[in-house]
Amino acid sequence: MERFDPAGYRAYVHFKNSDQLGEELMTSYCREIAEEYQLPMPKMNSKYFAYASKSFDFALMAGVIAIVLIGGYIVIQSIFRISINEKIQE
Numbered sequence: 001m002e003r004f005d006p007a008g009y010r011a012y013v014h015f016k017n018s019d020q021l022g023e024e025l026m027t028s029y030c031r032e033i034a035e036e037y038q039l040p041m042p043k044m045n046s047k048y049f050a051y052a053s054k055s056f057d058f059a060l061m062a063g064v065i066a067i068v069l070i071g072g073y074i075v076i077q078s079i080f081r082i083s084i085n086e087k088i089q090e
Contacts, residue, residue, distance in 0.1 A: 011042070023049045 027044055034041050
């Protein structure tokens with residue numbers, strides 16, 4: 001029978017109101033949990049904190065959508081005009 005190898009396991013910890021907690025506070029909570037259960041200090045996902053700290057800019061998204069719609073309209077209008085011009089020349 002195989003022996004338990006803690007290095008082969010991962011754990012996921014979810015905090016209530018995690019969007020209101022800072023990186024330092026969450027790290028300290030994880031440190032307390034690790035000490036309580038005599039575990040090595042876990043590695044934190046720093047990319048999560050970078051992602052969670054960014055705010056979503058709706059104005060930027062609206063601008064991108066407007067540019068795409070205007071570009072699509074211009075392309076469709078150009079194709080239509082080319083089609084009409086070809087029929088007129090015939």
